Amino acid sequence: MIRAAAKRLHGHARRTPLLSSPFLDDIAGRKVYVKPECLQHTGSFKFRGGWSALSGMDPEKRSHGVIAYSSGNHAQGIALAARMHGVPSVIVMPSDAPALKIENTKALGAEVVLYDRDSEDRDEIGARLAAQRGLTLIKPFDDPLVIAGQGTTGLEIAQDANSLGIQNADILVCCGGGGFSSGIALACAADAPTLRIRPVEPEGFDDVARSLISGKIERNATTSGNICDAIITPQPGDLTFPILHRLCGPGLTITENEALRAMAQAFLRLKLVAEPGGAAALAAALYRPNDITGDAVIVTISGGNVDPAQFAQALATLP
Structure with missing residues (x-):
């Protein structure tokens, strides 16, 4: 499915490179390779899953429109993919999502429905609107076609890592519900099996890390209250967790401070704009070096959709 998604994405998604900087290597104490999906269409890897889901859907079913729920990156990926396919989209977004993400989703042609993270259930809202309007729900991570689309990132990482002779390295992946991590894990298990995928989350919202330890799906106590909004989810997905448990x-x-500092370093050393959740993997590589083994590490910058004020806050962490 991942290879089929790659064929459908060809000519539509950007193939992002692996970047490096000796300054980042010095901070991390090892070679750091960065996969900048912040350069992808809509500013995140989510376009891959959005295009994969819509392009892999039955045309008749697709023509009635799609619905998704997201804090912003999946929202924009689905909105653009739907517009490119000429079909309507409805996106259910938390009211505390960054203003830029809400505005961009609307600008891409989607109808945005806002909800409160702490008092309303986005799954219920999405299911109800889908039934009322005849829309097809595309979940942000617990969808086979979405996972396959995100997994195309892993095919590219594996190809570049093999070309560079990178072996026995950790791949750090910014992780919410696990669609990105599980897709990359599946791709690398096939094409670069010596690389190990490790999900990275904000402190206090580490449901995936805890689930990997316990062997069962663990849930976060809250679903808001952290600047890494892009990777805050209630719990791992029913589809993604078995993959993560087997392969990660x-x-x-x-x-939060480490995320802000990583954003600043990405800008200073690689000229990349990252959002807090999108910088989580880089933050782990730079500021948690004792938790990583090997002479090299590969990290994803999963998104760059950050409000200017928050980006200024990140730059203020520079000496």
Whole structure:
């Protein structure tokens, strides 16, 4: 499915490179390779899953429109993919999502329905609207076609890592519900089996890390209250968790301050704009080096959709 998604994405998604900087290597104490999905269409890897889901859907079913729920990156990926396919989209977004993500989703042609993270259930809202309007629900991570689309990132990482002779390295992946991590894990298990995928989450929202330890799906106590909004989800997915449990190494956690500092370093050293959740994996590589083994590490910058004020806050962490 991942290879089929790659064929459908060809000519539509950007193939992002692996970047490096000696300055980042010095901070991390090892070679750091960065996969900048912040350069992808809509500013995140989510376009891959959005295009995969819509392009792999039955045309008649697709013509009635799609619905999704997201804090912003899946929202934009689905909105653009739907517009490119000429079909309507409805996106259910938390009211505390970054203003830029809400505005961009609307600008891409989607109808946005806002909800409160702590008092309303986005699954219920999405299911109800889908039934009322005849829309097809595309979940942000617990959908086979979405996972396959995100997994195309892993095919590219494996190809580049093999070309560079990178072996026995950790791949750190910014992780919410696990669609990105599980897709990359599946791709690398086939094409670069010596690389180990490790999910990275914010402290206090480490449901995947805890689930990997317990062997069962664990849930976060809250679903808001952290700047890494893009990777805050209630719990791992029913589809993603078995993949993560089978193929991933231990999870890592980072603080909000570490995310901000990683954003600043990405800009200073690679000229990349990352959002807090999108910088989580880089933060772990730079500021949690004792939790990583090997002479090299590969990290994803999963998104760059950050409000200007928050980006300024990140840059203020520079000496």
